[in-house]
Amino acid sequence: MTQLFRKILCPIDFAEHSLAALEVALQLAQQNDAALHLLSIAPTPAGAAGFQPVPMEPYPYVEKDMRQQLDNLARERIPPTTRCETHVVSGDPAERVLAAARDLGVDLIVMGTHGRKGLSHLVLGSVAERVVRESPVPVLTTHSTARVRKIA
Numbered sequence: 001m002t003q004l005f006r007k008i009l010c011p012i013d014f015a016e017h018s019l020a021a022l023e024v025a026l027q028l029a030q031q032n033d034a035a036l037h038l039l040s041i042a043p044t045p046a047g048a049a050g051f052q053p054v055p056m057e058p059y060p061y062v063e064k065d066m067r068q069q070l071d072n073l074a075r076e077r078i079p080p081t082t083r084c085e086t087h088v089v090s091g092d093p094a095e096r097v098l099a100a101a102r103d104l105g106v107d108l109i110v111m112g113t114h115g116r117k118g119l120s121h122l123v124l125g126s127v128a129e130r131v132v133r134e135s136p137v138p139v140l141t142t143h144s145t146a147r148v149r150k151i152a
Contacts, residue, residue: 017112025110035083094130
């Protein structure tokens with residue numbers, strides 16, 4: 001069988017939708033003997049208007065806390081037989097996902113989507129939507145209700 005994917009990126013924000021995406025990414029990694037890269041993005045402070053980040057240094061304690069959470073998640077959910085690396089960065093989520101995809105040379109991005117509509121989507125934008133539009137590799141999006149069928 002041909003290996004379709006060698007490296008899979010799965011952004012994790014610890015919400016239900018990203019944990020559902022992790023299930024899908026894990027199964028794809030196992031079926032393809034691919035390395036799984038988990039990425040968490042530490043928030044940056046919002047500007048005065050509440051929309052634009054203020055340019056400043058990342059909060060090291062936030063990144064440290066997120067790294068610990070991500071490492072714990074990986075230990076709990078990823079079997080030792082699956083190659084897995086964790087990455088924590090700060091910045092704009094869509095930009096950081098796209099940068100990680102390029103920097104790590106991944107073949108696929110698997111990410112959850114909030115499924116926001118209306119004004120909240122317009123104001124907050126959609127990280128998944130931007131990643132889908134700008135990604136150099138295929139993007140598989142999942143909703144929090146997604147469940148993986150086990151293939152024997």
